[in-house]
Amino acid sequence: GENVEQHPSTLSVQEGDSAVIKCTYSDSASNYFPWYKQELGKGPQLIIDIRSNVGEKKDQRIAVTLNKTAKHFSLHITETQPEDSAVYFCAASIKGSARQLTFGSGTQLTVLP
Amino acid sequence: DTEVTQTPKHLVMGMTNKKSLKCEQHMGHRAMYWYKQKAKKPPELMFVYSYEKLSINESVPSRFSPECPNSSLLNLHLHALQPEDSALYLCASSLQYTGAVNEKLFFGSGTQLSVL
Numbered sequence: 001g002e003n004v005e006q007h008p009s010t011l012s013v014q015e016g017d018s019a020v021i022k023c024t025y026s027d028s029a030s031n032y033f034p035w036y037k038q039e040l041g042k043g044p045q046l047i048i049d050i051r052s053n054v055g056e057k058k059d060q061r062i063a064v065t066l067n068k069t070a071k072h073f074s075l076h077i078t079e080t081q082p083e084d085s086a087v088y089f090c091a092a093s094i095k096g097s098a099r100q101l102t103f104g105s106g107t108q109l110t111v112l113p
Numbered sequence: 114d115t116e117v118t119q120t121p122k123h124l125v126m127g128m129t130n131k132k133s134l135k136c137e138q139h140m141g142h143r144a145m146y147w148y149k150q151k152a153k154k155p156p157e158l159m160f161v162y163s164y165e166k167l168s169i170n171e172s173v174p175s176r177f178s179p180e181c182p183n184s185s186l187l188n189l190h191l192h193a194l195q196p197e198d199s200a201l202y203l204c205a206s207s208l209q210y211t212g213a214v215n216e217k218l219f220f221g222s223g224t225q226l227s228v229l
Contacts (some may be wrong), residue, residue: 032215043117043203043220044156051215089155093215100146100210101218103155 002027004092006104013080014112021107023090024072030092033066033073034101038087048075080111116140117221119204125227128194134224136187136204144210145187146218147179148203156203156220162187163210194228201225 003026013019023033031052036044050057050064050073057064061080066073077084087108091101117138126132136145144163148156161169162181176198178190187204201223207216 034217036220041222041225043119043205043222045220046217049217087153095215100158100161106153106155 002030002092002094002102004090004102004104006090006107008107009105010108010110012110012112015080015082017080019075019077019080019084019109019111021075021088021090021109022072023074023092023104024070025092025102026071027092027094028068028071029094030071031095032093033064034091034093035062035064035075036089036091036103038089038106040086044089077109080109082111082113085109085111117204117206117219119202119221119224121224122222123225123227125229126191126194127229128196130194131190131192133191134189134202134204134226136189136221137185138206138219139185140206140208140219141184142206142208142219143184144207144216145181146205146207147177147187147189148205148220150201150203150223152201160189161210168210191226194226196228199226199228 006023034049037047038044061078063076087106090104120135147159150156159173160179165181176193180188203223204221205218
């Protein structure tokens with residue numbers, strides 16, 4: 001089955017700096033890659049997603065890049081703010097798979113004021 | 114309305130108790146999910162309902178019993194749980210679950226369950 005590895009497990013940045021979280025996946029049939037943000041005491045919230053026919057997608061301060069050849073994708077957050085502090089999960093999904101998403105292990109991002 | 118609402122937010126129960134978790138969405142989604150999440154771990158899929166029928170059971174012990182009374186509601190009935198079942202239980206929904214496309218999942222805030 002699909003295996004998703006996520007790095008780093010913890011990341012601390014100064015407010016205003018950029019943060020990058022990286023994920024690799026094992027199954028070349030994966031074609032959908034969402035990112036979820038989970039704040040303390042809340043459920044995961046979808047913040048951005050990308051499909052395999054696209055190399056990059058941006059939404060304000062958040063961007064995701066996908067390299068299908070290398071089978072990795074990354075989340076980029078620019079101009080970080082304290083409210084960006086949370087656990088971020090990447091995930092991968094194969095169209096037609098009955099198992100929906102395979103999640104990465106998560107990254108605890110802390111933005112220091 | 115883009116919310117998945119779960120009640121209760123917190124639940125403490127003994128190993129002999131029977132309790133139920135509830136989930137509701139009004140986005141017209143026809144697929145609903147139960148996930149279990151341990152601290153500092155990603156969510157793990159438990160059950161998937163598609164058009165009110167159980168599509169996936171990820172070999173979950175029978176002390177967890179899901180129910181989908183209608184397209185907007187999802188319940189998880191709990192009985193004779195073990196302390197290791199303590200976790201955050203998340204409900205999610207998506208537009209549909211056909212496998213033909215990748216659907217966006219929307220999660221509720223979860224029920225934090227403690228089994229004593």
